[in-house]
Amino acid sequence: EKFRTGLEKTRTSFTSKVNDLVKRYRKVDEDFFEELEEIMISADVGVHTVLDIIDELKDVARTRNIQDPAELKSAISEKLAQMLHKEGNDGSLNIQSSGMTVILFVGVNGVGKTTTIGKLAHQLKNDGKSVLLAAGDTFRAGAIDQLEVWGQRADVDVIKHQEGADPAAVVYDSIKAAKARGVDVLLCDTAGRLQNKVNLMNELEKVKRVIQREVPGAPHEVLLVVDATTGQNAMNQAKTFGQSTDVTGLVLTKLDGTAKGGIVLAIRHELDIPVKLVGLGEKIDDLQPFDPDQFVYGLFS
Numbered sequence: 001e002k003f004r005t006g007l008e009k010t011r012t013s014f015t016s017k018v019n020d021l022v023k024r025y026r027k028v029d030e031d032f033f034e035e036l037e038e039i040m041i042s043a044d045v046g047v048h049t050v051l052d053i054i055d056e057l058k059d060v061a062r063t064r065n066i067q068d069p070a071e072l073k074s075a076i077s078e079k080l081a082q083m084l085h086k087e088g089n090d091g092s093l094n095i096q097s098s099g100m101t102v103i104l105f106v107g108v109n110g111v112g113k114t115t116t117i118g119k120l121a122h123q124l125k126n127d128g129k130s131v132l133l134a135a136g137d138t139f140r141a142g143a144i145d146q147l148e149v150w151g152q153r154a155d156v157d158v159i160k161h162q163e164g165a166d167p168a169a170v171v172y173d174s175i176k177a178a179k180a181r182g183v184d185v186l187l188c189d190t191a192g193r194l195q196n197k198v199n200l201m202n203e204l205e206k207v208k209r210v211i212q213r214e215v216p217g218a219p220h221e222v223l224l225v226v227d228a229t230t231g232q233n234a235m236n237q238a239k240t241f242g243q244s245t246d247v248t249g250l251v252l253t254k255l256d257g258t259a260k261g262g263i264v265l266a267i268r269h270e271l272d273i274p275v276k277l278v279g280l281g282e283k284i285d286d287l288q289p290f291d292p293d294q295f296v297y298g299l300f301s
C-alpha cells in the first residue's frame with residue numbers, strides 16, 4: 001500500500017498513458033511500440049533500458065503471437081518485474097546477527113541522506129536494535145544539527161564534533177562509543193559537497209579505512225542515496241560514486257515527488273548496484289525496503 005501511495009504520481013502519468021495507448025490501438029504494430037517507447041522515456045526509464053524492454057516485448061509479441069494491445073499490457077508489467085528481479089539482493093540490508101553493524105551513507109547534498117538515516121534508525125529501533133548515529137558531515141553548515149533533530153525523532157544518540165572537524169575522527173569516536181555501549185548498528189553520515197570531488201572521495205576513503213581498521217568486516221553496507229526526482233542526474237551520481245567508492249546498495253528517495261519513477265528501472269538495468277531502500281515521503285515511516293513486485297504493482301495497478 002505504501003508503494004501504491006508513494007508511486008501515485010508516476011502511476012497516474014505512466015499507467016494512464018499506457019491505458020490510453022491500449023485503448024487507441026486495435027492491434028500491436030510498429031506505431032504502437034513507438035508510442036510505448038515514448039511513454040517510457042518520458043517516465044525517465046532511460047533510452048538504453050527502454051530500447052531493451054521494447055526489443056524484448058517485440059519478441060514476446062512475436063513468439064506468443066500477441067495482437068491484442070490489452071494482452072500485451074500484462075506482458076509489459078511481467079517484463080518490468082523480470083527486469084527488476086535481476087541478480088542482487090534488493091531490499092535486504094546486511095545487518096549482522098551478532099556484533100556491530102556499520103553502515104556508511106554517501107551522496108550529494110540535498111538528496112535526503114540525513115532524512116534516510118533518521119528513518120532507518122527509527123525502523124531498526126522498532127526491530128529491537130540499538131542504534132547510534134555518527135555526524136560525519138562536518139562540512140555543510142547545519143548538517144550536524146539536522147542529524148540531531150532526526151536523532152531525537154528516532155530516539156537515538158548522535159556522536160558529533162564541531163563543524164569543520166575531521167570526519168574520520170568523528171567516525172572513530174563513534175565506533176569507540178558504539179563498542180563501549182554494545183550498540184548493534186552504527187549509521188554514519190558523510191559530507192556531500194560536490195564542489196571538490198577529489199577531496200570528497202579522499203575523505204570518504206579515509207572514513208572507510210578507519211571503519212575497516214576498527215571493525216573487522218565493516219562497513220557492512222555503503223549506501224549511496226540519490227534523489228529520484230533528478231532522474232538522469234541520479235543515474236550519473238550512481239555512476240560517479242560507484243566508480244570511486246565500493247557502493248553496496250542504493251537508496252532512492254522522493255519517489256513520491258516525481259512522475260519519473262521509471263528511473264528505478266533504468267538504474268537497476270544499467271548499473272550493477274542493488275536498490276536496497278526507497279523513500280516515499282518526508283515522514284519517519286516513509287522508508288521501505290525495495291521490493292520489485294510491489295514496485296511494479298505500485299506502478300501499474
Ligand code: GDP
Pocket residue numbers: 107108109110111112113114115116146192253254255256257278279280281282286
Ligand atoms: P541531505 O542533504 O542529503 O541530508 O538531505 P535531507 O535529508 O536534508 O533532505 C532534503 C529534503 O528532502 C528535505 O526537505 C527532506 O524532507 C526531503 N526528503 C528526503 N527524503 C524524502 C522522500 O522520500 N520524499 C520526499 N517527498 N521528500 C524527502
